[in-house]
Amino acid sequence: MHSFTEENYLKAIYKLQETNGEVVATSALAQVMGVHAPSVTDMLKRMGQKKLVSYQKSKGVKLTEKGKQVAIGIVRNHRLWEVFLVEKLGYRWDEVHDIAEQLEHIQGEELINKLDAYLGFPEADPHGDPIPNAKGVLPKLKSVLLSSLKEGDQATFTGVSDHSTSFLHYLDKAGIALGDTLKVKSIEQYDQTYTLTLKGKKEVTVSLKVANSILVS
Amino acid sequence: MHSFTEENYLKAIYKLQETNGEVVATSALAQVMGVHAPSVTDMLKRMGQKKLVSYQKSKGVKLTEKGKQVAIGIVRNHRLWEVFLVEKLGYRWDEVHDIAEQLEHIQGEELINKLDAYLGFPEADPHGDPIPNAKGVLPKLKSVLLSSLKEGDQATFTGVSDHSTSFLHYLDKAGIALGDTLKVKSIEQYDQTYTLTLKGKKEVTVSLKVANSILVS
DNA sequence: TAATATATTTAGGTTCGTCTAATTTAAAAT
DNA sequence: ATTTTAAATTAGACGAACCTAAATATATTA
Ligand SMILES: [Mn+2]
Ligand SMILES: [Mn+2]
Ligand SMILES: [Mn+2]
Ligand SMILES: [Mn+2]
Numbered sequence: 001m002h003s004f005t006e007e008n009y010l011k012a013i014y015k016l017q018e019t020n021g022e023v024v025a026t027s028a029l030a031q032v033m034g035v036h037a038p039s040v041t042d043m044l045k046r047m048g049q050k051k052l053v054s055y056q057k058s059k060g061v062k063l064t065e066k067g068k069q070v071a072i073g074i075v076r077n078h079r080l081w082e083v084f085l086v087e088k089l090g091y092r093w094d095e096v097h098d099i100a101e102q103l104e105h106i107q108g109e110e111l112i113n114k115l116d117a118y119l120g121f122p123e124a125d126p127h128g129d130p131i132p133n134a135k136g137v138l139p140k141l142k143s144v145l146l147s148s149l150k151e152g153d154q155a156t157f158t159g160v161s162d163h164s165t166s167f168l169h170y171l172d173k174a175g176i177a178l179g180d181t182l183k184v185k186s187i188e189q190y191d192q193t194y195t196l197t198l199k200g201k202k203e204v205t206v207s208l209k210v211a212n213s214i215l216v217s
Numbered sequence: 218m219h220s221f222t223e224e225n226y227l228k229a230i231y232k233l234q235e236t237n238g239e240v241v242a243t244s245a246l247a248q249v250m251g252v253h254a255p256s257v258t259d260m261l262k263r264m265g266q267k268k269l270v271s272y273q274k275s276k277g278v279k280l281t282e283k284g285k286q287v288a289i290g291i292v293r294n295h296r297l298w299e300v301f302l303v304e305k306l307g308y309r310w311d312e313v314h315d316i317a318e319q320l321e322h323i324q325g326e327e328l329i330n331k332l333d334a335y336l337g338f339p340e341a342d343p344h345g346d347p348i349p350n351a352k353g354v355l356p357k358l359k360s361v362l363l364s365s366l367k368e369g370d371q372a373t374f375t376g377v378s379d380h381s382t383s384f385l386h387y388l389d390k391a392g393i394a395l396g397d398t399l400k401v402k403s404i405e406q407y408d409q410t411y412t413l414t415l416k417g418k419k420e421v422t423v424s425l426k427v428a429n430s431i432l433v434s
Numbered sequence: 435t436a437a438t439a440t441a442t443t444t445a446g447g448t449t450c451g452t453c454t455a456a457t458t459t460a461a462a463a464t
Numbered sequence: 465a466t467t468t469t470a471a472a473t474t475a476g477a478c479g480a481a482c483c484t485a486a487a488t489a490t491a492t493t494a
Binding site for chain 2: 085088089090091099102103106107108111114115118
Protein backbone atom coordinates (compact mmCIF):
# COMPACT_ATOMS: atom_id res chain seq x y z
CA MET A 1 0.00 0.00 0.00
CA HIS A 2 2.51 2.62 1.18
CA SER A 3 6.26 2.31 0.82
CA PHE A 4 8.48 1.87 3.86
CA THR A 5 9.89 5.31 3.16
CA GLU A 6 6.48 6.95 3.16
CA GLU A 7 5.59 5.20 6.39
CA ASN A 8 8.81 6.37 8.00
CA TYR A 9 8.17 9.96 6.96
CA LEU A 10 4.63 9.76 8.33
CA LYS A 11 5.84 8.41 11.65
CA ALA A 12 8.55 11.07 11.87
CA ILE A 13 6.09 13.88 11.13
CA TYR A 14 3.68 12.44 13.68
CA LYS A 15 6.31 12.39 16.41
CA LEU A 16 7.56 15.88 15.57
CA GLN A 17 4.00 17.17 15.74
CA GLU A 18 3.55 15.57 19.16
CA THR A 19 6.62 17.19 20.62
CA ASN A 20 7.20 20.39 18.62
CA GLY A 21 3.75 21.60 17.62
CA GLU A 22 1.43 21.17 14.67
CA VAL A 23 3.58 22.47 11.83
CA VAL A 24 6.77 20.59 11.00
CA ALA A 25 9.73 22.21 9.24
CA THR A 26 11.55 20.67 6.32
CA SER A 27 14.88 20.89 8.12
CA ALA A 28 13.58 19.18 11.26
CA LEU A 29 12.26 16.35 9.16
CA ALA A 30 15.50 16.11 7.20
CA GLN A 31 17.35 15.81 10.47
CA VAL A 32 15.34 12.95 11.95
CA MET A 33 15.09 11.14 8.60
CA GLY A 34 18.83 11.39 8.10
CA VAL A 35 18.51 12.87 4.60
CA HIS A 36 19.19 16.26 3.07
CA ALA A 37 16.56 18.98 2.85
CA PRO A 38 15.90 18.79 -0.91
CA SER A 39 15.00 15.11 -0.56
CA VAL A 40 12.38 16.08 1.98
CA THR A 41 10.89 18.77 -0.23
CA ASP A 42 10.69 16.18 -2.99
CA MET A 43 9.04 13.59 -0.83
CA LEU A 44 6.56 16.03 0.69
CA LYS A 45 5.35 16.99 -2.77
CA ARG A 46 4.63 13.36 -3.59
CA MET A 47 2.98 12.72 -0.23
CA GLY A 48 0.92 15.87 -0.68
CA GLN A 49 -0.39 14.48 -3.98
CA LYS A 50 -1.48 11.36 -2.17
CA LYS A 51 -3.26 13.41 0.51
CA LEU A 52 -1.12 11.94 3.26
CA VAL A 53 0.10 15.39 4.32
CA SER A 54 -0.95 18.95 3.68
CA TYR A 55 2.06 20.76 2.37
CA GLN A 56 2.45 24.36 1.24
CA LYS A 57 5.84 25.30 0.03
CA SER A 58 8.03 27.11 2.52
CA LYS A 59 5.21 26.89 5.06
CA GLY A 60 5.96 23.52 6.60
CA VAL A 61 3.88 20.36 6.67
CA LYS A 62 1.03 18.78 8.68
CA LEU A 63 -0.44 15.30 8.61
CA THR A 64 -3.89 14.91 7.10
CA GLU A 65 -6.36 12.77 9.01
CA LYS A 66 -5.52 9.93 6.64
CA GLY A 67 -1.80 10.40 7.20
CA LYS A 68 -2.30 10.49 10.93
CA GLN A 69 -4.18 7.20 10.92
CA VAL A 70 -1.39 5.54 8.96
CA ALA A 71 1.21 6.97 11.35
CA ILE A 72 -0.64 5.73 14.41
CA GLY A 73 -0.91 2.31 12.79
CA ILE A 74 2.86 2.19 12.38
CA VAL A 75 3.37 3.22 15.99
CA ARG A 76 0.95 0.48 17.05
CA ASN A 77 2.87 -2.10 15.03
CA HIS A 78 6.22 -0.92 16.36
CA ARG A 79 5.23 -1.08 19.99
CA LEU A 80 3.43 -4.42 19.77
CA TRP A 81 6.41 -6.01 18.05
CA GLU A 82 8.66 -4.58 20.78
CA VAL A 83 6.49 -6.28 23.38
CA PHE A 84 6.74 -9.51 21.44
CA LEU A 85 10.52 -9.30 21.23
CA VAL A 86 10.91 -8.71 24.96
CA GLU A 87 8.11 -10.88 26.34
CA LYS A 88 8.36 -13.84 23.99
CA LEU A 89 11.84 -13.88 22.50
CA GLY A 90 13.66 -12.70 25.60
CA TYR A 91 15.30 -9.57 24.23
CA ARG A 92 16.27 -6.79 26.62
CA TRP A 93 14.48 -3.44 26.30
CA ASP A 94 17.53 -1.73 24.89
CA GLU A 95 17.89 -4.20 22.01
CA VAL A 96 14.49 -4.15 20.37
CA HIS A 97 14.16 -0.79 18.69
CA ASP A 98 16.00 -1.49 15.45
CA ILE A 99 14.27 -4.80 14.86
CA ALA A 100 10.89 -3.20 15.53
CA GLU A 101 11.81 -0.53 12.97
CA GLN A 102 11.69 -3.30 10.39
CA LEU A 103 8.73 -5.25 11.76
CA GLU A 104 6.51 -2.16 12.01
CA HIS A 105 6.16 -2.18 8.22
CA ILE A 106 4.70 -5.66 7.90
CA GLN A 107 1.25 -5.26 6.36
CA GLY A 108 -1.92 -6.95 7.53
CA GLU A 109 -4.61 -5.72 9.86
CA GLU A 110 -5.42 -9.25 10.95
CA LEU A 111 -1.79 -10.06 11.73
CA ILE A 112 -1.29 -7.21 14.14
CA ASN A 113 -4.62 -7.84 15.84
CA LYS A 114 -3.76 -11.51 16.32
CA LEU A 115 -0.36 -10.50 17.69
CA ASP A 116 -2.10 -8.03 20.02
CA ALA A 117 -4.38 -10.79 21.31
CA TYR A 118 -1.47 -13.21 21.65
CA LEU A 119 0.35 -10.68 23.82
CA GLY A 120 -2.75 -10.13 25.97
CA PHE A 121 -3.61 -6.64 24.67
CA PRO A 122 -0.76 -4.82 26.39
CA GLU A 123 -1.29 -1.13 27.13
CA ALA A 124 2.35 -0.11 26.98
CA ASP A 125 5.54 -1.20 25.25
CA PRO A 126 8.75 -2.20 27.06
CA HIS A 127 9.70 1.47 27.40
CA GLY A 128 6.37 2.44 28.92
CA ASP A 129 5.05 4.05 25.74
CA PRO A 130 1.29 3.63 25.21
CA ILE A 131 0.08 1.26 22.48
CA PRO A 132 -2.76 2.52 20.25
CA ASN A 133 -5.66 0.07 20.10
CA ALA A 134 -7.06 -1.46 16.90
CA LYS A 135 -9.18 1.66 16.32
CA GLY A 136 -6.15 3.92 16.55
CA VAL A 137 -6.99 5.28 19.98
CA LEU A 138 -4.01 5.95 22.23
CA PRO A 139 -4.51 5.30 25.95
CA LYS A 140 -3.55 8.63 27.49
CA LEU A 141 -1.10 7.77 30.23
CA LYS A 142 -0.89 10.77 32.54
CA SER A 143 2.75 10.52 33.53
CA VAL A 144 5.07 13.31 34.61
CA LEU A 145 8.82 13.78 34.73
CA LEU A 146 10.61 12.58 37.84
CA SER A 147 12.19 16.04 37.93
CA SER A 148 8.78 17.59 38.62
CA LEU A 149 8.44 15.76 41.95
CA LYS A 150 9.16 17.34 45.35
CA GLU A 151 11.00 15.83 48.29
CA GLY A 152 8.91 13.16 49.95
CA ASP A 153 6.80 12.44 46.86
CA GLN A 154 6.17 8.83 45.93
CA ALA A 155 5.50 7.43 42.46
CA THR A 156 5.92 4.49 40.07
CA PHE A 157 8.44 4.39 37.26
CA THR A 158 6.25 4.08 34.15
CA GLY A 159 8.33 5.17 31.20
CA VAL A 160 11.33 6.91 29.68
CA SER A 161 11.46 10.09 27.62
CA ASP A 162 14.97 9.29 26.39
CA HIS A 163 14.95 6.04 24.42
CA SER A 164 18.68 5.88 23.70
CA THR A 165 20.50 2.63 24.26
CA SER A 166 23.00 4.38 26.48
CA PHE A 167 20.32 5.72 28.82
CA LEU A 168 18.57 2.34 29.00
CA HIS A 169 21.92 0.74 29.80
CA TYR A 170 22.47 3.28 32.52
CA LEU A 171 19.13 2.45 34.12
CA ASP A 172 19.90 -1.28 34.02
CA LYS A 173 23.27 -0.65 35.61
CA ALA A 174 21.72 1.58 38.27
CA GLY A 175 19.13 -1.13 38.97
CA ILE A 176 16.16 1.06 38.09
CA ALA A 177 13.47 -0.95 36.29
CA LEU A 178 10.06 -0.16 34.80
CA GLY A 179 7.33 -0.65 37.39
CA ASP A 180 9.54 0.10 40.38
CA THR A 181 8.03 2.26 43.09
CA LEU A 182 10.24 5.13 44.08
CA LYS A 183 10.25 7.86 46.71
CA VAL A 184 12.15 11.12 46.47
CA LYS A 185 14.21 11.03 49.64
CA SER A 186 16.00 14.29 49.02
CA ILE A 187 16.95 16.80 46.36
CA GLU A 188 20.36 18.38 46.66
CA GLN A 189 20.06 22.15 46.23
CA TYR A 190 23.54 22.69 44.90
CA ASP A 191 23.55 20.38 41.83
CA GLN A 192 19.94 19.17 41.67
CA THR A 193 20.72 15.53 42.18
CA TYR A 194 17.87 13.30 43.32
CA THR A 195 18.30 10.66 45.99
CA LEU A 196 15.63 8.01 45.58
CA THR A 197 14.43 5.07 47.62
CA LEU A 198 13.64 2.24 45.18
CA LYS A 199 10.97 -0.32 46.07
CA GLY A 200 11.29 0.80 49.69
CA LYS A 201 14.76 -0.71 49.78
CA LYS A 202 17.65 0.39 47.63
CA GLU A 203 18.85 3.95 47.61
CA VAL A 204 20.04 5.58 44.39
CA THR A 205 21.25 9.05 43.53
CA VAL A 206 20.65 10.37 40.01
CA SER A 207 21.47 13.57 38.17
CA LEU A 208 18.95 16.14 36.95
CA LYS A 209 19.60 14.92 33.42
CA VAL A 210 18.44 11.46 34.44
CA ALA A 211 15.48 12.84 36.40
CA ASN A 212 14.44 14.64 33.22
CA SER A 213 14.36 11.38 31.26
CA ILE A 214 12.32 9.32 33.70
CA LEU A 215 8.51 9.33 33.57
CA VAL A 216 6.50 8.48 36.68
CA SER A 217 2.88 8.45 37.78
CA MET B 218 22.33 -5.64 3.18
CA HIS B 219 20.41 -6.94 0.17
CA SER B 220 17.21 -5.43 -1.15
CA PHE B 221 13.92 -7.31 -0.91
CA THR B 222 13.95 -7.59 -4.67
CA GLU B 223 17.38 -9.18 -4.73
CA GLU B 224 16.34 -11.61 -2.02
CA ASN B 225 13.22 -12.56 -3.94
CA TYR B 226 15.22 -13.18 -7.08
CA LEU B 227 17.69 -15.32 -5.15
CA LYS B 228 14.90 -17.39 -3.62
CA ALA B 229 13.21 -17.81 -6.99
CA ILE B 230 16.44 -18.93 -8.66
CA TYR B 231 17.10 -21.32 -5.79
CA LYS B 232 13.68 -22.94 -6.11
CA LEU B 233 13.91 -23.18 -9.90
CA GLN B 234 17.32 -24.84 -9.57
CA GLU B 235 15.88 -27.36 -7.11
CA THR B 236 13.07 -28.39 -9.41
CA ASN B 237 14.27 -27.68 -12.96
CA GLY B 238 18.00 -28.25 -12.91
CA GLU B 239 21.10 -26.17 -12.32
CA VAL B 240 20.72 -23.56 -15.04
CA VAL B 241 17.76 -21.20 -14.88
CA ALA B 242 16.35 -19.45 -17.94
CA THR B 243 15.54 -15.75 -18.06
CA SER B 244 11.98 -16.48 -19.13
CA ALA B 245 11.33 -18.95 -16.31
CA LEU B 246 12.55 -16.41 -13.80
CA ALA B 247 10.47 -13.67 -15.39
CA GLN B 248 7.44 -15.88 -15.03
CA VAL B 249 7.80 -16.68 -11.35
CA MET B 250 8.84 -13.12 -10.48
CA GLY B 251 5.88 -11.72 -12.34
CA VAL B 252 7.99 -9.30 -14.39
CA HIS B 253 8.98 -9.05 -18.05
CA ALA B 254 12.11 -10.62 -19.44
CA PRO B 255 14.17 -7.43 -19.94
CA SER B 256 13.76 -6.61 -16.25
CA VAL B 257 15.30 -9.96 -15.42
CA THR B 258 18.23 -9.49 -17.77
CA ASP B 259 18.84 -6.15 -16.12
CA MET B 260 18.64 -7.51 -12.62
CA LEU B 261 20.87 -10.49 -13.39
CA LYS B 262 23.58 -8.15 -14.63
CA ARG B 263 23.54 -6.24 -11.36
CA MET B 264 23.44 -9.42 -9.28
CA GLY B 265 26.28 -10.82 -11.33
CA GLN B 266 28.38 -7.77 -10.43
CA LYS B 267 27.72 -8.46 -6.77
CA LYS B 268 28.74 -12.11 -7.19
CA LEU B 269 25.35 -13.36 -6.06
CA VAL B 270 24.85 -15.25 -9.32
CA SER B 271 26.99 -16.35 -12.19
CA TYR B 272 25.42 -15.04 -15.33
CA GLN B 273 26.55 -15.32 -18.92
CA LYS B 274 24.36 -13.64 -21.42
CA SER B 275 21.97 -15.90 -23.29
CA LYS B 276 23.31 -18.85 -21.30
CA GLY B 277 21.06 -18.67 -18.23
CA VAL B 278 21.96 -18.14 -14.62
CA LYS B 279 23.19 -20.11 -11.58
CA LEU B 280 23.55 -19.14 -7.94
CA THR B 281 27.05 -18.64 -6.61
CA GLU B 282 27.83 -20.22 -3.25
CA LYS B 283 27.26 -16.80 -1.67
CA GLY B 284 23.94 -16.41 -3.45
CA LYS B 285 22.87 -19.86 -2.37
CA GLN B 286 23.60 -19.13 1.26
CA VAL B 287 21.50 -15.99 1.13
CA ALA B 288 18.66 -17.89 -0.57
CA ILE B 289 18.70 -20.64 2.04
CA GLY B 290 18.62 -17.98 4.74
CA ILE B 291 15.47 -16.50 3.24
CA VAL B 292 13.87 -19.93 3.04
CA ARG B 293 14.77 -20.52 6.67
CA ASN B 294 13.19 -17.22 7.68
CA HIS B 295 10.07 -17.89 5.64
CA ARG B 296 9.45 -21.31 7.09
CA LEU B 297 10.17 -20.35 10.70
CA TRP B 298 7.79 -17.39 10.48
CA GLU B 299 5.15 -19.70 8.99
CA VAL B 300 5.52 -21.96 12.02
CA PHE B 301 5.17 -18.94 14.29
CA LEU B 302 2.01 -17.77 12.54
CA VAL B 303 0.36 -21.18 12.79
CA GLU B 304 1.63 -22.35 16.18
CA LYS B 305 1.52 -19.10 18.09
CA LEU B 306 -0.94 -16.79 16.37
CA GLY B 307 -3.46 -19.45 15.38
CA TYR B 308 -3.43 -18.97 11.62
CA ARG B 309 -4.47 -21.84 9.38
CA TRP B 310 -1.83 -23.36 7.08
CA ASP B 311 -3.44 -21.91 3.99
CA GLU B 312 -3.29 -18.34 5.29
CA VAL B 313 0.34 -17.87 6.19
CA HIS B 314 2.25 -17.75 2.94
CA ASP B 315 1.74 -14.11 2.00
CA ILE B 316 2.57 -12.82 5.46
CA ALA B 317 5.69 -14.97 5.56
CA GLU B 318 6.66 -13.47 2.21
CA GLN B 319 7.02 -10.19 4.04
CA LEU B 320 8.51 -11.47 7.28
CA GLU B 321 11.20 -13.50 5.51
CA HIS B 322 13.04 -10.25 4.71
CA ILE B 323 13.45 -9.06 8.29
CA GLN B 324 17.18 -8.83 8.92
CA GLY B 325 19.00 -10.13 11.97
CA GLU B 326 20.76 -13.40 12.56
CA GLU B 327 20.04 -13.23 16.28
CA LEU B 328 16.34 -12.59 15.74
CA ILE B 329 15.74 -15.65 13.63
CA ASN B 330 17.77 -17.84 15.95
CA LYS B 331 15.81 -16.63 18.96
CA LEU B 332 12.59 -17.28 17.05
CA ASP B 333 13.86 -20.74 16.16
CA ALA B 334 14.56 -21.47 19.82
CA TYR B 335 11.20 -20.04 20.88
CA LEU B 336 9.46 -22.39 18.46
CA GLY B 337 11.47 -25.35 19.75
CA PHE B 338 13.72 -25.79 16.72
CA PRO B 339 11.06 -27.20 14.40
CA GLU B 340 12.26 -29.42 11.54
CA ALA B 341 9.43 -28.63 9.16
CA ASP B 342 7.03 -25.79 8.41
CA PRO B 343 3.22 -26.10 8.46
CA HIS B 344 3.29 -27.55 4.94
CA GLY B 345 5.86 -30.17 5.80
CA ASP B 346 8.74 -28.36 4.11
CA PRO B 347 12.09 -28.79 5.84
CA ILE B 348 13.59 -25.84 7.71
CA PRO B 349 17.31 -25.15 7.17
CA ASN B 350 19.21 -24.90 10.46
CA ALA B 351 21.28 -21.91 11.57
CA LYS B 352 24.23 -23.19 9.51
CA GLY B 353 22.14 -23.41 6.37
CA VAL B 354 21.88 -27.17 6.37
CA LEU B 355 18.57 -28.56 5.15
CA PRO B 356 17.36 -31.73 6.88
CA LYS B 357 16.82 -34.11 3.97
CA LEU B 358 13.35 -35.50 4.49
CA LYS B 359 13.08 -38.64 2.40
CA SER B 360 9.44 -38.41 1.42
CA VAL B 361 7.76 -39.81 -1.67
CA LEU B 362 4.56 -39.07 -3.55
CA LEU B 363 1.44 -40.83 -2.39
CA SER B 364 0.96 -41.83 -6.03
CA SER B 365 4.09 -43.98 -5.85
CA LEU B 366 2.57 -46.29 -3.22
CA LYS B 367 1.03 -49.70 -3.95
CA GLU B 368 -2.17 -51.18 -2.60
CA GLY B 369 -1.75 -52.17 1.03
CA ASP B 370 1.13 -49.75 1.67
CA GLN B 371 1.05 -47.70 4.83
CA ALA B 372 2.62 -44.28 5.42
CA THR B 373 2.39 -40.92 7.18
CA PHE B 374 1.28 -37.71 5.50
CA THR B 375 4.34 -35.47 5.82
CA GLY B 376 3.99 -32.72 3.25
CA VAL B 377 2.47 -31.25 0.12
CA SER B 378 4.07 -30.63 -3.26
CA ASP B 379 1.26 -28.26 -4.27
CA HIS B 380 1.17 -25.27 -1.92
CA SER B 381 -1.85 -23.55 -3.47
CA THR B 382 -4.57 -22.28 -1.17
CA SER B 383 -7.15 -24.22 -3.14
CA PHE B 384 -5.35 -27.52 -2.62
CA LEU B 385 -4.85 -26.86 1.09
CA HIS B 386 -8.54 -26.02 1.38
CA TYR B 387 -9.40 -29.25 -0.37
CA LEU B 388 -7.34 -31.25 2.12
CA ASP B 389 -9.03 -29.52 5.04
CA LYS B 390 -12.43 -30.23 3.59
CA ALA B 391 -11.51 -33.86 2.93
CA GLY B 392 -10.30 -34.14 6.52
CA ILE B 393 -6.73 -35.02 5.56
CA ALA B 394 -4.23 -33.40 7.92
CA LEU B 395 -0.44 -33.36 8.19
CA GLY B 396 0.78 -36.18 10.40
CA ASP B 397 -2.14 -38.50 9.67
CA THR B 398 -1.28 -42.13 9.10
CA LEU B 399 -2.79 -43.52 5.95
CA LYS B 400 -3.11 -46.88 4.27
CA VAL B 401 -3.76 -47.43 0.59
CA LYS B 402 -6.85 -49.58 0.69
CA SER B 403 -7.29 -49.83 -3.04
CA ILE B 404 -6.34 -48.22 -6.32
CA GLU B 405 -8.99 -48.16 -9.03
CA GLN B 406 -7.50 -49.39 -12.30
CA TYR B 407 -9.89 -47.46 -14.53
CA ASP B 408 -9.33 -43.85 -13.32
CA GLN B 409 -6.44 -44.23 -10.86
CA THR B 410 -8.35 -43.02 -7.83
CA TYR B 411 -6.92 -43.94 -4.45
CA THR B 412 -9.08 -45.12 -1.60
CA LEU B 413 -7.32 -44.47 1.70
CA THR B 414 -7.91 -45.43 5.30
CA LEU B 415 -7.04 -42.41 7.44
CA LYS B 416 -5.77 -42.89 10.99
CA GLY B 417 -7.18 -46.43 10.85
CA LYS B 418 -10.65 -44.96 10.82
CA LYS B 419 -12.04 -42.72 8.11
CA GLU B 420 -12.08 -43.76 4.49
CA VAL B 421 -11.39 -41.24 1.75
CA THR B 422 -11.13 -41.52 -2.01
CA VAL B 423 -8.84 -39.12 -3.86
CA SER B 424 -7.94 -38.54 -7.49
CA LEU B 425 -4.55 -39.16 -9.07
CA LYS B 426 -4.05 -35.40 -9.20
CA VAL B 427 -4.37 -35.27 -5.44
CA ALA B 428 -2.19 -38.34 -4.94
CA ASN B 429 0.48 -36.52 -6.95
CA SER B 430 0.42 -33.55 -4.57
CA ILE B 431 0.67 -35.46 -1.31
CA LEU B 432 4.05 -36.39 0.16
CA VAL B 433 4.36 -39.34 2.54
CA SER B 434 7.06 -41.28 4.30
C1' DT C 435 13.89 49.56 6.84
C1' DA C 436 17.79 47.62 4.84
C1' DA C 437 21.43 44.14 5.27
C1' DT C 438 22.56 39.69 6.63
C1' DA C 439 21.86 35.01 7.88
C1' DT C 440 19.20 30.88 7.67
C1' DA C 441 15.72 27.87 5.70
C1' DT C 442 13.69 26.14 1.66
C1' DT C 443 13.11 25.20 -3.00
C1' DT C 444 14.68 24.51 -7.89
C1' DA C 445 17.68 22.51 -11.26
C1' DG C 446 19.97 18.81 -12.76
C1' DG C 447 21.91 14.04 -11.77
C1' DT C 448 22.19 9.06 -9.92
C1' DT C 449 20.70 4.24 -8.81
C1' DC C 450 17.20 0.68 -8.55
C1' DG C 451 13.74 -1.86 -10.57
C1' DT C 452 10.48 -1.73 -13.77
C1' DC C 453 8.34 -1.05 -18.66
C1' DT C 454 7.65 -1.29 -24.29
C1' DA C 455 9.52 -1.65 -28.79
C1' DA C 456 13.19 -3.09 -31.57
C1' DT C 457 17.05 -6.10 -32.34
C1' DT C 458 19.93 -10.03 -31.92
C1' DT C 459 20.94 -14.77 -30.71
C1' DA C 460 19.75 -19.54 -30.28
C1' DA C 461 16.73 -23.44 -31.18
C1' DA C 462 13.53 -26.00 -34.06
C1' DA C 463 11.56 -27.27 -38.22
C1' DT C 464 11.54 -27.73 -42.98
C1' DA D 465 21.47 -25.89 -44.77
C1' DT D 466 17.83 -22.59 -44.78
C1' DT D 467 14.04 -20.82 -42.93
C1' DT D 468 11.05 -20.04 -39.21
C1' DT D 469 10.07 -19.52 -34.45
C1' DA D 470 11.14 -18.63 -29.83
C1' DA D 471 14.13 -16.71 -26.28
C1' DA D 472 17.10 -13.16 -24.81
C1' DT D 473 19.21 -8.76 -25.05
C1' DT D 474 19.65 -3.79 -26.19
C1' DA D 475 17.80 0.83 -26.43
C1' DG D 476 15.32 4.24 -24.44
C1' DA D 477 12.04 5.73 -20.84
C1' DC D 478 9.85 6.20 -16.20
C1' DG D 479 8.84 6.78 -11.02
C1' DA D 480 10.74 6.59 -6.38
C1' DA D 481 14.05 8.25 -3.36
C1' DC D 482 18.09 10.09 -2.87
C1' DC D 483 22.21 13.57 -3.93
C1' DT D 484 25.02 18.45 -4.81
C1' DA D 485 25.15 23.13 -6.23
C1' DA D 486 22.66 27.18 -7.16
C1' DA D 487 18.73 30.21 -6.54
C1' DT D 488 15.03 32.10 -3.77
C1' DA D 489 12.24 32.98 0.12
C1' DT D 490 11.85 33.89 5.04
C1' DA D 491 13.58 35.40 9.44
C1' DT D 492 16.83 38.00 12.18
C1' DT D 493 19.37 41.76 13.42
C1' DA D 494 21.56 46.03 12.70
MN1 LIG E 1 11.22 1.66 19.68
MN1 LIG F 1 9.41 1.55 22.53
MN1 LIG G 1 5.12 -20.37 2.17
MN1 LIG H 1 5.51 -23.36 3.74
